[in-house]
Amino acid sequence: MLEIAPLAVAGIDLATGTAAVNGMVSGLPVCIAPAAPLTRWSLRARDAGALSAAIGRALPDRIGVVIDGIARLGPDEWYALLPEGTVLPGGAGLPVSVVEVTARAVGFTVEGAGAVAALARGCPLDLAGFAPGRATRTVFETVEVQIWATAPETYHVEVWRSFAPWLWHSLAAGLALTAGLD
């Protein structure tokens, strides 16, 4: 009988990291850390003006742009990352949709000169031209994520809670894996 050695760490044992991890990707330093707690809101409306009035906040008009923590993801879709404790009006009765999704996702920050290389291991976008103030929904390998360029060489990554352990270890594996190379 062909004996095959058991898995050292199985997928079912992975847990989301709780502390920052530092390493190198393609010879450049990177730090991956859990993001600070936030409140999250999915905001939808056909008419941006009505939505802006409903929640009393400015909204970016171009898809992929962020203004004061609110990104426009689609023609009728905005997504807000706001400080903990923020509460937005529900827009009841208006032709808008305001839904809190704070608990739906987990955020990571990816910082450093190697941040683009760390994300490029699984994200197919050309992030070199992804300047601060941009945000988009995309994928990391098979998992849907959002990537926000919050500052030079600094990115905030949003991922649904149950995919976070896999994404954390996939990002972290890139560091440990190549740390010793160059």
Next chain:
Amino acid sequence: MSGYRLARGGRIDRNRPVAFRFDGRDYSGFAGDTLASALVAGGVTLLGRSFKYHRPRGLLGMGAEEPNALVTVDRGPARITPNLRATQVALHDGLVASSQNRWPSLKFDVVALNDVFGALFPAGFYNKTFMWPRAAWEALYEPVIRRLAGLGESPVARDPDHYDATYAHCEVLVIGGGIAGIEAALDAAQTGGRVILIDDQDDLGGGALSDAALWPLLTDLKARLAGCANVTVLGRTTAFGYYHQNFIGAVESLTDHLAPAEATGPRERLWRIRAGEVVLAQGAIERPLVFDGNDVPGVMLASAGRTLALRHGVAVGRAVVVMAAHDSGWRDALAMAEAGVTIAAIIDIRDVVPGDLAEAARAAGIAVHTGCAITHVSGRHAVKGVTFAAAGTGPERHIACDAVLMAGGWTPSVHLWSHGKGSLAWSEAWGAYLPGTAIENCRAVGACAGAWSLGSGVITAVLPNRKPVRAQKAFVDFQNDVKARDIHLAVQEGMRSIEHIKRYTTNGMATDQGKTSNLNGLQIASTVLGRPVADIGLTTFRPPYTPQTFGALMGHHKDALFQPVRKSVIDDWATAQGAVFENVSNWRRARYFPRGGETMEAAVLRECAAVRNAVGMFDASTLGKIEVVGPDAAEFLNRMYTNPWKGLQPGRCRYGLLLREDGFIMDDGVSARIADDRFHLTTTTGGAARVLGMMEDYLQTEWSDLDVWLTSTTEQWAVIALQGPMARAVIAPLVEGIDLDGAAFPHMAGREGTIAGVPTRLFRVSFTGELGFEINVPAHEGRKVWDAVHAAGQAHGITAYGTETMHVLRAEKGFIIVGQDTDGTMTPADMGLDWAVGKKKPDFVGKRSLARPDMDAPGRKQFVGLLTEDAGELLEEGAQVVADPDAPIPMPMIGHVTSAYRSAAAGRTIALAVIADGRARIGQTVFIPMPGRVIRAKVTAPMFYDPEGSRLNA
């Protein structure tokens, strides 16, 4: 000159000897050697055995085109890799390699008997025999064939190595690091954009590495390249596939060239490169000549001989004969002579050879024979000498030698160009295909574009010889043992397409994928068919250019990172309780909570009894959840679901049934109206993404006028199902802002308030038939509320239960599970769910399909209960139901068991099934044939517990 190492020369470090083992013997080479060059230096000419005839094989080429020197490299336990080309195995200290495909040894291979009786095994022989006696194919012939099949040994242990993958972007990607490639990279670098240069060697230079005259230029180009910050050079990297819109797949070897002890990090990395422009500079591959004995070990390409001498300081032999049909053979001979290799003679098929070359050869004391062809090579495991004759048929002359170099011309490498669907144009001058017009932003430079002067020559099929082709051991595909005669036989038997000839002879189907055999095969086919080569065409070039490791192509999708396992916020608690889990879609869910070594059955009976008699709690967080918000929310759900929604008041819940447009049940779930313009929708765990995608499709493309929006909240809410007569008592002390009294908060109602201080949406929903609540709280508070409810429940004997118990309890009530009781071919009527279909609604998704003739024809399977006559008999889910168990096979079947459990509440086993005209059969006996026996059962209504629903409405 000791052995075959030249006293001087070569781009090797003679101060760094490297010890290695091959087939159990110790050898030593130098840093800068490949395994191939070090072995030749050590006097080893026999390196392998061919696939079919097991003929002795020596080195043929110097790179990716090598078909013969395939070795297995052992880098320690579970790190053994078969079929590696010795020409591409970098030498490192302690390298352990062995030959393959021979038994008992490389020198004495018993299977070479295939060669002795080779006449019995021409191309396609296996189609003509092994058919008698009929059983012998499986009993005798195939087992023997499989024993002899394959080259190296398959790995047999889990691979401890890791692999990495990444995307990359650049404005210009240059593939091939020879002079032409480096110059293209330097030009591109001037534009300031990102440039990537790929080369499969560990040292840039390509062909120039074997041409001392070009070394100064090479050194200068490489220095200028190093100065360009925007150029990334990927060495030891092979671009293997050219996909849509300049998307290139490449694999970088990271540690195989290092001694195992120094090898840290991933073994290989997959590069997925998107390039603005692709410049192909892959050079050309020298073409063997086809003549009797051209496969004796020691017969190799002239470029291989030159590379050994100039790049590795190794003489391929002590007396070398060159058989040329192209000027490059002469240049290689002269360069090798200058490096100290004794060239016994240059034989050229052409009558006239460029004067300067002939002159230089004579000046170097090399015998020259033009207008001649080798007619035989003597020697079995190594070359002993050659026989040649004018025009191949004149009087025979002999030359003693220990190596023969073939210079048959050059084939520009158009592999990647062809992957990219660029057209090919036949070039008479090259006797090969050159790149035509590209459909991608791609251009070819250097030899692979036919733009590199390697001199000129003539293209030959089989060299002229007095012996007929069928009597010559003249090889076209050295690994798959395809001789020129085999191509003649293929055409004789009616194979006229090159694709037929290739598949019939297996020419070009070996691990080198025809790099040295396709063009010769085509040329021979052309002469036999009497049709010009350009009319016959080439077989399709398919990725990968060279074989690539599965591990590299998986990237980091290996072991624990293969695929995400989705876990709820309660998962850790369940793990601590020793729960046994099951995979449901890409989630994992607790199936049951065994205590003290209980079996699943025992645990489930205990959990069921706890829910029926006291109270149970269940993690329902994995159910799909969608927030439907907007003025047209109710109208939208009205159009999607079979049920009417407009009349549902805020604070009420309703069971929703969703069909596909073809009328078959796709999903179901309970939904609550939170407000006039807000619904909290629930779907099955497996259907969540599918349902949301389908709804977005209809909303965006069919009913884009509706003001309503869908937001996935599957992972926003943790959901605790609290079921049982004591459920209300458990949460009463925890809930604020909601009157839990039965009248104020009836079954199928929904309220908002707080529980354990956490905001909640509390629904009175029961999938068990007991008094039931579904507690929805924000996921990051889920565990806290779970613990609070668990603590509050201790006094009432609260018990956690899993999916198996949930299945039993819902089955006792006859509630369906979409995907288990239905299989995508059932209508609402089939499943007894007509009550959920809004008869007055003009339309909903699937309604029109329900009106098709067959959708309510007699004989459709209907959802019913089954009670076995033997109360203890547990039916097997999936078992078939028949009306007449004595009917002969194929026995007509009328349905199957969808669910079957032991039921504490019913005090016996119960089952649900779908049976043709099932409802009309209630009360009748049906039969479930099992291997060796028949089980009798009575058809009942699908309801085994509290039919009036009194407990539900407590």
Next chain:
Amino acid sequence: MRFSGFNLLAQAFNGHQDWPEHWPDKAPKPEYDVIIVGAGGHGLGAAYYLAAKYGITNVAVIEKGWLGGGNAGRNTTIIRSNYLYDESAHLYDHAVKMWDGLSQELNYNVMYSKRGVLMLAHNVHDIQSFKRHIHANRLNGVDNEWLTPEQCKAYCPPLDIAPNARHPVLGGALQRRGGTARHDSVAWGYARGAVARGVDIIQNCAVTGIRRGPDGAVLGVETERGFIGARKVGVSAAGSTSLVMKMAGLDFPLESYPLQALVSEPVKPIFPCVVMSNTVHAYISQSDKGELVIGAGTDQYVSYSQRGALHIIEHTLAAICEIFPIFTRMRMLRTWGGIVDVTPDRSPILAKTPVPGLYVNCGWGTGGFKATPGAADLLAHTIAHDAPHAINAPFNLDRFRNGRLIDEAAAAAVAH
């Protein structure tokens, strides 16, 4: 000349000079009794059975490229009949019965190898689905047995049955009569057999139109090499069926998708059978040459380009190595793509069409090779009798109108 070990030995002594042409290059005659469009395994087989079983020898098989060059020449060669519904089980088992002895019938070794097809169950839903198949198969006379994880491992040693794998093996359904055959040999064997019985095979002759008489009945086909008459035309063109049917004014419930597959470098055989996994979407076997033959599902969009996508290959190999971790160090030798025609219920259409004299055999999707002898036989029957056989009667065009679908894929839908 008859193929046999004796003749091979005899021919060895004169350089194999007497082997005749399998299928001489033929110019088309102006008129035939029957024309088959598409020289794949099904088309060539239908011509063979028209001649061998029904004595209809004035037949032409018309092929736009080289015979056996479509899906027949580029599939993963899997043979099985453990389908769920009665109609499918009878259709595919009719074929599996004919695979037995096909080499002898054609006097051409097609290397049908009954090594067993093992379908892996990775979750409770899979177990329920496979048990349902096993019970239904037993009552339909199709062999299929349930194996525990340990029995699966014993049958296929390279299998990893570690309980903590991402998709642990919870058992398997084994059809021992399933297995593989050599795809090219099937097409060439039928071609040789058909030609030996008087059938003309006309390669490099694309059909460009279908000519119909005033009553709408078929008169013959327009081709690159002129009009060729026939009262009966059987279309067996796989991925090109939609295009050919439009020539007769018919719109079909068909879409053509790329299906990619790959082989590894050849190694000493270690993999004894065929293994399939619906959950991770991949299947694998090892050919008699020692190459691992690996396939997966179709690409997601309609396409006739056989370029294929790299990310499909990545997912396929990750899936294979999840279940067979020993193969991570194996190397991919060649990838290729076929064009498979898929119907809404994933079941084939083998029937008459509304156009008198026009018959169709299509919609086999990813499963056409395994059905080759059966489909060929039934297409020949349908053409010869101008009426379907009982086995292929349910696989008609009407089922999409009246809703009587045979949806094998739905049964495998993902769980509760």
Next chain:
Amino acid sequence: MILIHCPYCEEDRPEVEFTYGGQAHIARPLDPAALDDAEWESFLYIRSNPRGRHAERWRHAHGCARFFNAIRDTVTDRFEVTYKAGEQAPDGAAR
């Protein structure tokens, strides 16, 4: 890995962000009950399946999440043009 131009994001994005939505411009009838079984069969199942220009639907699922239409050559897989849901195909517009 094809690059697809999303008409909403107005950017070329990689194929793995998209899902295919089948043949385009098969609008669901406003009153399905008015169709006979053959017409309903055509709506549900009959597809053009051309070798060449094909009007089809895609969804930028992992991007702006919108459905849109495209004309693609099913032989080269090259996208000729993409346009928003509800718009008609720009006739012969070559991109």
